[in-house]
Amino acid sequence: MNGPDTLPFPPGRPGFVANPIDRAAHLRTQPDQLAALERHPESRVYVVHRDSVLLKHGAGAPRARVTLDEARAAGASEPPFFLGLERGAAVFGMGLNMAAAEGIAGRHDLTLENLRALAMTGGIAENELSRVAMAKSLAGWHQRHGFCANCGKPTLVVHAGWRRDCPSCKAEHFPRTDPVVIMMVTMEDRCLLGRQAHFAPMMWSCLAGFVEAAETIEDAVRREIFEEAHIVCTDVRYFMSQPWPYSSSLMVGCTARALTSDIIVDTTELEDARWFDKTEVAAMLRGDHPQGIVAPQPIAIAHHLLLSWVAGAV
Numbered sequence: 001m002n003g004p005d006t007l008p009f010p011p012g013r014p015g016f017v018a019n020p021i022d023r024a025a026h027l028r029t030q031p032d033q034l035a036a037l038e039r040h041p042e043s044r045v046y047v048v049h050r051d052s053v054l055l056k057h058g059a060g061a062p063r064a065r066v067t068l069d070e071a072r073a074a075g076a077s078e079p080p081f082f083l084g085l086e087r088g089a090a091v092f093g094m095g096l097n098m099a100a101a102e103g104i105a106g107r108h109d110l111t112l113e114n115l116r117a118l119a120m121t122g123g124i125a126e127n128e129l130s131r132v133a134m135a136k137s138l139a140g141w142h143q144r145h146g147f148c149a150n151c152g153k154p155t156l157v158v159h160a161g162w163r164r165d166c167p168s169c170k171a172e173h174f175p176r177t178d179p180v181v182i183m184m185v186t187m188e189d190r191c192l193l194g195r196q197a198h199f200a201p202m203m204w205s206c207l208a209g210f211v212e213a214a215e216t217i218e219d220a221v222r223r224e225i226f227e228e229a230h231i232v233c234t235d236v237r238y239f240m241s242q243p244w245p246y247s248s249s250l251m252v253g254c255t256a257r258a259l260t261s262d263i264i265v266d267t268t269e270l271e272d273a274r275w276f277d278k279t280e281v282a283a284m285l286r287g288d289h290p291q292g293i294v295a296p297q298p299i300a301i302a303h304h305l306l307l308s309w310v311a312g313a314v
Protein backbone atom coordinates (compact mmCIF):
# COMPACT_ATOMS: atom_id res chain seq x y z
CA MET A 1 0.00 0.00 0.00
CA ASN A 2 1.29 3.45 -0.85
CA GLY A 3 2.11 5.81 2.00
CA PRO A 4 1.66 9.56 1.65
CA ASP A 5 5.29 10.02 0.57
CA THR A 6 4.88 7.78 -2.46
CA LEU A 7 1.81 9.60 -3.74
CA PRO A 8 2.28 12.30 -6.36
CA PHE A 9 1.76 15.67 -4.65
CA PRO A 10 1.21 14.42 -1.05
CA PRO A 11 -0.31 16.75 1.58
CA GLY A 12 1.66 19.99 1.77
CA ARG A 13 3.54 19.33 -1.48
CA PRO A 14 1.73 20.56 -4.60
CA GLY A 15 3.34 20.48 -8.03
CA PHE A 16 6.46 22.46 -8.98
CA VAL A 17 7.78 22.85 -5.39
CA ALA A 18 10.27 19.96 -5.34
CA ASN A 19 13.15 21.49 -7.27
CA PRO A 20 16.48 19.70 -6.71
CA ILE A 21 18.55 22.14 -8.80
CA ASP A 22 21.29 24.24 -7.16
CA ARG A 23 20.97 27.46 -9.18
CA ALA A 24 24.72 28.16 -8.78
CA ALA A 25 24.11 31.79 -9.78
CA HIS A 26 27.82 32.62 -9.50
CA LEU A 27 28.42 30.64 -12.71
CA ARG A 28 26.03 32.78 -14.77
CA THR A 29 28.73 35.40 -15.26
CA GLN A 30 31.51 32.91 -16.04
CA PRO A 31 31.36 32.35 -19.83
CA ASP A 32 34.41 30.06 -19.98
CA GLN A 33 33.05 27.75 -17.28
CA LEU A 34 29.60 27.78 -18.88
CA ALA A 35 31.04 26.91 -22.29
CA ALA A 36 32.90 24.00 -20.70
CA LEU A 37 29.70 22.85 -19.00
CA GLU A 38 27.83 23.02 -22.32
CA ARG A 39 30.44 20.68 -23.82
CA HIS A 40 30.53 18.34 -20.84
CA PRO A 41 29.10 14.88 -21.66
CA GLU A 42 27.10 14.74 -18.42
CA SER A 43 25.28 18.04 -19.01
CA ARG A 44 21.59 17.78 -19.79
CA VAL A 45 18.88 20.10 -21.05
CA TYR A 46 15.10 20.44 -20.91
CA VAL A 47 13.55 21.66 -24.15
CA VAL A 48 10.21 23.43 -23.96
CA HIS A 49 7.75 24.79 -26.48
CA ARG A 50 4.94 26.91 -25.06
CA ASP A 51 3.09 24.64 -22.56
CA SER A 52 4.81 21.49 -23.79
CA VAL A 53 8.05 19.69 -23.08
CA LEU A 54 10.12 17.71 -25.56
CA LEU A 55 10.32 13.99 -24.79
CA LYS A 56 12.91 11.65 -26.32
CA HIS A 57 11.69 8.12 -26.96
CA GLY A 58 13.92 5.10 -27.27
CA ALA A 59 15.03 2.27 -25.05
CA GLY A 60 13.42 2.66 -21.61
CA ALA A 61 10.94 5.28 -20.49
CA PRO A 62 10.54 8.52 -22.47
CA ARG A 63 12.80 11.22 -21.06
CA ALA A 64 12.60 15.00 -20.89
CA ARG A 65 16.26 15.22 -19.85
CA VAL A 66 18.20 15.16 -23.12
CA THR A 67 21.78 15.90 -24.14
CA LEU A 68 22.63 19.26 -25.67
CA ASP A 69 23.44 17.47 -28.94
CA GLU A 70 19.96 15.90 -28.93
CA ALA A 71 18.36 19.28 -28.19
CA ARG A 72 20.29 20.98 -31.02
CA ALA A 73 19.42 18.16 -33.42
CA ALA A 74 15.75 18.81 -32.57
CA GLY A 75 16.19 22.47 -33.54
CA ALA A 76 16.19 24.01 -30.03
CA SER A 77 16.90 27.75 -29.97
CA GLU A 78 20.32 29.06 -28.97
CA PRO A 79 21.70 29.92 -26.53
CA PRO A 80 20.92 27.37 -23.81
CA PHE A 81 20.17 29.00 -20.47
CA PHE A 82 21.83 27.68 -17.36
CA LEU A 83 19.37 26.36 -14.78
CA GLY A 84 22.06 25.21 -12.36
CA LEU A 85 23.89 22.17 -11.06
CA GLU A 86 22.69 18.82 -9.90
CA ARG A 87 25.16 16.41 -8.31
CA GLY A 88 27.88 18.45 -10.04
CA ALA A 89 26.38 18.15 -13.53
CA ALA A 90 24.99 21.16 -15.38
CA VAL A 91 21.31 21.43 -16.23
CA PHE A 92 20.19 23.76 -19.01
CA GLY A 93 16.91 24.85 -20.55
CA MET A 94 16.23 25.63 -24.21
CA GLY A 95 13.20 26.87 -26.10
CA LEU A 96 11.84 25.43 -29.31
CA ASN A 97 10.34 27.86 -31.80
CA MET A 98 7.24 27.18 -33.86
CA ALA A 99 9.15 26.11 -36.98
CA ALA A 100 11.23 23.62 -34.99
CA ALA A 101 8.12 22.34 -33.20
CA GLU A 102 6.44 21.75 -36.55
CA GLY A 103 9.62 20.06 -37.74
CA ILE A 104 9.32 17.28 -35.18
CA ALA A 105 5.58 16.68 -35.73
CA GLY A 106 5.00 13.11 -36.83
CA ARG A 107 8.35 11.87 -35.54
CA HIS A 108 8.34 8.80 -33.33
CA ASP A 109 11.65 9.42 -31.53
CA LEU A 110 10.64 12.93 -30.34
CA THR A 111 7.28 14.24 -29.16
CA LEU A 112 6.01 17.41 -27.55
CA GLU A 113 3.77 16.65 -24.57
CA ASN A 114 1.62 19.11 -22.63
CA LEU A 115 3.28 19.59 -19.24
CA ARG A 116 0.10 19.79 -17.20
CA ALA A 117 -1.38 16.71 -18.84
CA LEU A 118 1.85 14.80 -18.15
CA ALA A 119 1.77 15.92 -14.52
CA MET A 120 -1.87 14.94 -14.04
CA THR A 121 -1.35 11.47 -15.45
CA GLY A 122 1.91 10.82 -13.60
CA GLY A 123 3.75 10.78 -16.92
CA ILE A 124 6.55 12.87 -15.43
CA ALA A 125 8.22 12.57 -12.02
CA GLU A 126 7.47 15.22 -9.41
CA ASN A 127 11.01 16.60 -9.24
CA GLU A 128 11.31 16.44 -13.03
CA LEU A 129 8.21 18.62 -13.19
CA SER A 130 9.97 21.35 -11.18
CA ARG A 131 12.99 21.33 -13.47
CA VAL A 132 10.80 21.59 -16.56
CA ALA A 133 8.82 24.41 -14.92
CA MET A 134 12.05 26.36 -14.45
CA ALA A 135 12.97 25.88 -18.12
CA LYS A 136 9.42 26.73 -19.20
CA SER A 137 9.24 30.00 -17.25
CA LEU A 138 12.59 31.17 -18.58
CA ALA A 139 11.96 30.08 -22.18
CA GLY A 140 8.59 31.81 -22.16
CA TRP A 141 10.15 35.00 -20.87
CA HIS A 142 12.85 34.98 -23.57
CA GLN A 143 10.26 34.33 -26.23
CA ARG A 144 8.24 37.38 -25.18
CA HIS A 145 11.11 39.78 -24.42
CA GLY A 146 13.20 39.90 -27.58
CA PHE A 147 12.73 43.66 -27.72
CA CYS A 148 13.49 46.34 -25.17
CA ALA A 149 10.44 47.56 -23.25
CA ASN A 150 12.24 50.89 -22.83
CA CYS A 151 13.28 51.76 -26.42
CA GLY A 152 11.94 48.97 -28.63
CA LYS A 153 15.32 47.79 -29.97
CA PRO A 154 16.36 44.09 -29.97
CA THR A 155 17.83 42.82 -26.67
CA LEU A 156 20.64 40.33 -26.08
CA VAL A 157 20.74 37.32 -23.75
CA VAL A 158 23.32 37.73 -20.98
CA HIS A 159 24.07 36.05 -17.63
CA ALA A 160 23.39 32.60 -19.07
CA GLY A 161 19.75 33.44 -19.74
CA TRP A 162 18.95 35.26 -16.48
CA ARG A 163 19.07 38.75 -17.97
CA ARG A 164 18.52 40.49 -21.31
CA ASP A 165 20.41 43.70 -22.03
CA CYS A 166 19.55 46.39 -24.51
CA PRO A 167 22.71 47.47 -26.41
CA SER A 168 20.90 50.60 -27.56
CA CYS A 169 19.67 52.22 -24.32
CA LYS A 170 21.63 50.01 -21.87
CA ALA A 171 18.48 48.88 -20.01
CA GLU A 172 18.76 45.58 -18.15
CA HIS A 173 15.74 43.27 -18.17
CA PHE A 174 15.18 40.43 -15.69
CA PRO A 175 12.86 37.42 -15.90
CA ARG A 176 9.62 38.39 -14.23
CA THR A 177 7.70 36.46 -11.62
CA ASP A 178 4.11 37.53 -11.02
CA PRO A 179 2.76 37.00 -7.49
CA VAL A 180 -0.79 35.69 -7.26
CA VAL A 181 -2.59 35.43 -3.93
CA ILE A 182 -4.80 32.39 -3.42
CA MET A 183 -6.73 32.27 -0.19
CA MET A 184 -8.68 30.01 2.05
CA VAL A 185 -11.30 32.33 3.55
CA THR A 186 -13.16 30.80 6.45
CA MET A 187 -15.92 31.66 8.88
CA GLU A 188 -16.00 29.11 11.70
CA ASP A 189 -16.70 25.77 10.03
CA ARG A 190 -17.43 27.18 6.58
CA CYS A 191 -15.12 28.27 3.78
CA LEU A 192 -15.62 30.48 0.76
CA LEU A 193 -15.07 28.86 -2.64
CA GLY A 194 -15.77 30.05 -6.14
CA ARG A 195 -16.01 28.85 -9.70
CA GLN A 196 -14.49 30.53 -12.72
CA ALA A 197 -16.13 29.86 -16.07
CA HIS A 198 -12.99 28.19 -17.45
CA PHE A 199 -12.67 25.69 -14.55
CA ALA A 200 -13.15 21.99 -15.19
CA PRO A 201 -16.84 21.04 -14.86
CA MET A 202 -17.98 20.75 -11.21
CA MET A 203 -14.69 22.04 -9.78
CA TRP A 204 -14.76 24.75 -7.13
CA SER A 205 -11.64 26.34 -5.68
CA CYS A 206 -10.21 29.03 -3.43
CA LEU A 207 -10.47 32.58 -4.75
CA ALA A 208 -7.29 34.04 -6.25
CA GLY A 209 -5.95 37.11 -7.98
CA PHE A 210 -2.79 38.95 -9.00
CA VAL A 211 -1.03 41.17 -6.50
CA GLU A 212 -1.13 44.70 -7.93
CA ALA A 213 1.55 47.36 -8.10
CA ALA A 214 2.65 48.69 -4.69
CA GLU A 215 0.36 46.32 -2.81
CA THR A 216 1.10 44.01 0.12
CA ILE A 217 0.08 40.36 0.01
CA GLU A 218 -2.31 41.01 2.92
CA ASP A 219 -3.98 43.91 1.10
CA ALA A 220 -4.23 41.90 -2.10
CA VAL A 221 -6.02 39.09 -0.25
CA ARG A 222 -8.51 41.49 1.37
CA ARG A 223 -9.07 43.39 -1.89
CA GLU A 224 -9.62 40.32 -4.05
CA ILE A 225 -12.07 38.75 -1.60
CA PHE A 226 -14.03 41.97 -1.37
CA GLU A 227 -13.99 42.58 -5.14
CA GLU A 228 -14.98 39.05 -6.11
CA ALA A 229 -17.41 38.12 -3.32
CA HIS A 230 -18.05 41.33 -1.34
CA ILE A 231 -16.76 39.63 1.81
CA VAL A 232 -14.71 41.60 4.33
CA CYS A 233 -11.89 39.56 5.85
CA THR A 234 -9.06 39.88 8.34
CA ASP A 235 -6.24 37.86 9.94
CA VAL A 236 -4.45 37.14 6.67
CA ARG A 237 -1.78 34.50 7.28
CA TYR A 238 0.80 32.99 4.97
CA PHE A 239 0.36 29.27 4.25
CA MET A 240 2.89 28.27 1.57
CA SER A 241 3.89 29.24 -1.95
CA GLN A 242 4.05 27.42 -5.25
CA PRO A 243 5.71 28.34 -8.54
CA TRP A 244 3.10 28.09 -11.30
CA PRO A 245 4.79 28.28 -14.70
CA TYR A 246 1.74 29.56 -16.67
CA SER A 247 3.51 31.66 -17.57
CA SER A 248 5.63 32.59 -14.56
CA SER A 249 3.44 33.10 -11.53
CA LEU A 250 4.19 32.52 -7.88
CA MET A 251 1.08 31.37 -6.07
CA VAL A 252 1.11 32.76 -2.53
CA GLY A 253 -1.23 30.61 -0.48
CA CYS A 254 -2.89 32.40 2.45
CA THR A 255 -5.66 31.94 4.96
CA ALA A 256 -8.02 34.68 6.10
CA ARG A 257 -10.99 35.01 8.42
CA ALA A 258 -14.24 36.46 7.10
CA LEU A 259 -15.98 39.19 9.10
CA THR A 260 -19.09 39.26 6.92
CA SER A 261 -21.04 36.43 5.28
CA ASP A 262 -23.38 37.91 2.66
CA ILE A 263 -21.87 37.14 -0.73
CA ILE A 264 -22.32 39.34 -3.79
CA VAL A 265 -20.57 37.64 -6.70
CA ASP A 266 -18.64 39.71 -9.22
CA THR A 267 -19.78 37.84 -12.29
CA THR A 268 -17.09 39.37 -14.47
CA GLU A 269 -14.56 37.38 -12.41
CA LEU A 270 -16.53 34.41 -11.12
CA GLU A 271 -19.32 32.21 -12.36
CA ASP A 272 -20.41 31.68 -8.76
CA ALA A 273 -19.22 31.73 -5.13
CA ARG A 274 -20.72 30.28 -1.97
CA TRP A 275 -19.95 28.92 1.48
CA PHE A 276 -19.04 25.24 1.89
CA ASP A 277 -18.95 23.39 5.21
CA LYS A 278 -16.16 21.01 6.21
CA THR A 279 -18.19 17.88 5.56
CA GLU A 280 -18.81 19.03 2.02
CA VAL A 281 -15.17 19.95 1.38
CA ALA A 282 -14.00 16.62 2.80
CA ALA A 283 -16.35 14.85 0.36
CA MET A 284 -15.02 16.97 -2.52
CA LEU A 285 -11.45 15.99 -1.64
CA ARG A 286 -12.40 12.30 -1.41
CA GLY A 287 -14.33 12.50 -4.66
CA ASP A 288 -17.69 11.40 -3.23
CA HIS A 289 -19.60 14.68 -3.00
CA PRO A 290 -23.32 13.83 -3.54
CA GLN A 291 -23.65 16.43 -6.32
CA GLY A 292 -20.34 15.48 -7.94
CA ILE A 293 -18.59 18.72 -6.94
CA VAL A 294 -14.82 18.27 -6.87
CA ALA A 295 -11.81 20.02 -5.34
CA PRO A 296 -8.81 21.10 -7.42
CA GLN A 297 -6.27 18.36 -8.25
CA PRO A 298 -3.36 17.73 -5.83
CA ILE A 299 -0.96 19.45 -8.22
CA ALA A 300 -2.60 22.75 -7.21
CA ILE A 301 -1.89 24.62 -3.97
CA ALA A 302 -5.67 25.11 -3.47
CA HIS A 303 -6.03 21.38 -2.89
CA HIS A 304 -3.52 21.59 -0.03
CA LEU A 305 -5.18 24.65 1.49
CA LEU A 306 -8.46 22.71 1.54
CA LEU A 307 -6.79 19.58 2.95
CA SER A 308 -5.14 21.55 5.76
CA TRP A 309 -8.39 23.28 6.68
CA VAL A 310 -10.35 20.00 6.77
CA ALA A 311 -7.58 18.49 8.91
CA GLY A 312 -7.80 21.46 11.29
CA ALA A 313 -4.23 22.53 10.56
CA VAL A 314 -5.06 26.06 9.40
Ligand SMILES: [Zn+2]
Pocket (backbone or CB within 6 Å): 148, 149, 150, 151, 152, 153, 166, 167, 168, 169, 170, 171
Ligand atom coordinates in the same frame (compact mmCIF):
# COMPACT_ATOMS: atom_id res chain seq x y z
ZN1 LIG B 1 16.51 49.74 -24.95
